[in-house]
Amino acid sequence: MHAGYLRGSMAPRVHDSLTDATIPMPRRTPGERSIYVCGPTVYGYIHVGNARPPVVFDVLVRHLEAQGDRVTYARNYTDVDDKIIAVALEGGEDPRAVAERFIVAYQEDLAALGCRPPAIEPRVSTTIPGIVAIVEKLIAKGHAYVTEEGDVYYDVATFADYGKLSKRKLEVQKAEYGRGKSGETKRNEQDFALWKSAKPHEPAGARWPSPWGDGRPGWHIECSAMSHEHLGDTFDVHGGGMDLKFPHHENEIAQSEAAYGPPMAGAWMHNGFIEMDIEKNAAFSPEVLAVLHADPELRKISKSDRPKLEALRARKDALTAEERALEQIYARKVRFAEWFQLRRLRARIDGEAIRYWILGTHYRSPLAFDLAETPDGEVRFPALEQAEKKVEYFYDTRQKLAAKLATAKASGKKRGDVAAELVHAFDASLDDDLNTAGALDPVNRLFARANELCDAKKPEKEELDAVLAAVTHVTRILGVAEADAEAFFARVTARRIDARGLDRSAIDALVTERTDARARKDFARADEVRADLVAKGIELRDGPTGTTWRAI
Numbered sequence: 001m002h003a004g005y006l007r008g009s010m011a012p013r014v015h016d017s018l019t020d021a022t023i024p025m026p027r028r029t030p031g032e033r034s035i036y037v038c039g040p041t042v043y044g045y046i047h048v049g050n051a052r053p054p055v056v057f058d059v060l061v062r063h064l065e066a067q068g069d070r071v072t073y074a075r076n077y078t079d080v081d082d083k084i085i086a087v088a089l090e091g092g093e094d095p096r097a098v099a100e101r102f103i104v105a106y107q108e109d110l111a112a113l114g115c116r117p118p119a120i121e122p123r124v125s126t127t128i129p130g131i132v133a134i135v136e137k138l139i140a141k142g143h144a145y146v147t148e149e150g151d152v153y154y155d156v157a158t159f160a161d162y163g164k165l166s167k168r169k170l171e172v173q174k175a176e177y178g179r180g181k182s183g184e185t186k187r188n189e190q191d192f193a194l195w196k197s198a199k200p201h202e203p204a205g206a207r208w209p210s211p212w213g214d215g216r217p218g219w220h221i222e223c224s225a226m227s228h229e230h231l232g233d234t235f236d237v238h239g240g241g242m243d244l245k246f247p248h249h250e251n252e253i254a255q256s257e258a259a260y261g262p263p264m265a266g267a268w269m270h271n272g273f274i275e276m277d278i279e280k281n282a283a284f285s286p287e288v289l290a291v292l293h294a295d296p297e298l299r300k301i302s303k304s305d306r307p308k309l310e311a312l313r314a315r316k317d318a319l320t321a322e323e324r325a326l327e328q329i330y331a332r333k334v335r336f337a338e339w340f341q342l343r344r345l346r347a348r349i350d351g352e353a354i355r356y357w358i359l360g361t362h363y364r365s366p367l368a369f370d371l372a373e374t375p376d377g378e379v380r381f382p383a384l385e386q387a388e389k390k391v392e393y394f395y396d397t398r399q400k401l402a403a404k405l406a407t408a409k410a411s412g413k414k415r416g417d418v419a420a421e422l423v424h425a426f427d428a429s430l431d432d433d434l435n436t437a438g439a440l441d442p443v444n445r446l447f448a449r450a451n452e453l454c455d456a457k458k459p460e461k462e463e464l465d466a467v468l469a470a471v472t473h474v475t476r477i478l479g480v481a482e483a484d485a486e487a488f489f490a491r492v493t494a495r496r497i498d499a500r501g502l503d504r505s506a507i508d509a510l511v512t513e514r515t516d517a518r519a520r521k522d523f524a525r526a527d528e529v530r531a532d533l534v535a536k537g538i539e540l541r542d543g544p545t546g547t548t549w550r551a552i
């Protein structure tokens, strides 16, 4: 692929939450981009919704890099937090060991989803000096104050722009909080902690010395300190889930801009949620639906669903009709919560397929997590299973293209206009506020064209080359079907035969038996063995070097 070929992308635009407008992606330095995305609090396995920002921003980084930009991408780990301390206390573990364990788990989960690690992955535990420095600066400038207990709070009333991101006026917030409810040591209820003094029961791994006594940082200050340490007073794009707009990002702005002056970020990008719709694909009776529709709160998935379900089941024979309906609703919510854990879902759906499914919806739109239950209790994932079939089709097509290219003849003519147009449309969609959903349309047309060429008797090598280059471009930026096809099929096959309780060596033996039968021209036996394998969901591929198989 020569450099002049891919000219689809020129000027990416993004939706900026601060101005609520789609603007040219800001940058301070030509040829460079700086991006900060809020990362996870590492106290447990992540759910599918947590995977959306890393996938979305991974595609953004790949897209910018394909244009020749040098991207500095930072995503933090919140490895100091009340929830981590709670898990540590419960298990008698060191809080840092808890955090370390779930950082490794997070990295494994995201690697399975094709996310490349950001260049910079700062942690709170290693940023304490930087955090103390910004807190000192805010105190010196009159934006923060120290209480008798050794806590430090940000004085929200000192920052005139407070509320500019979330569009919440301070007066309104005061009214919401109510009068006279201020914490005893806080000046205003809206003031938030920059530094929390250590409590006696908190373990050693969760406290650090500071000018205000032993303690640990509040949540919001870490991102101001880490982004400053790695990206400077101001950087190009700040990203995260829309739930972080308030208070987290509002507070980051108040801290960073009060401490350093310039706007913290040139643009703020917020992704929408992945939602669980328990009604979709549910086999609820009209009676159950009536109960569900009567109370909107019932749709929300919560930690109390399981205890409520168990309580109902404990009284199994004495349930009213309404309680029987509730039992079904809670059972379904518990199912959703179980499968929403990314690690669990990955046991059923390949990570690349989960990624493709996420990219099928624009990052700012809500995305519905889908789950169906068969009458015999089997859980299926219609949309995700479809996404997995699509990824298989992409890999299959790449293999076919490579095989076809090996024998294709050059015509000497220049070909590749169709491929170039599709790449242009793909890049243009991504330039348009990272419209991955729109970009999949040219991708699908490109793969359709690739299959046409592979099925043609004598396709020209020039066009095959152009299509393969375009396929390589789009799969690299999407981060889907970009890896080794055989490794993908081996992984998916291993998972499927395991799930069906099949034994690899038994399948190998049947394949050999069929090959032997064919060799001695016992075609009846060969067909019989083949039918047996097909019934097990095994697809045979006869090639010049023998027969291979896959689970489908």
Ligand SMILES: [Zn+2]
Pocket (backbone or CB within 6 Å): 037, 038, 039, 223, 248, 252
């Ligand atoms: Zn943050």
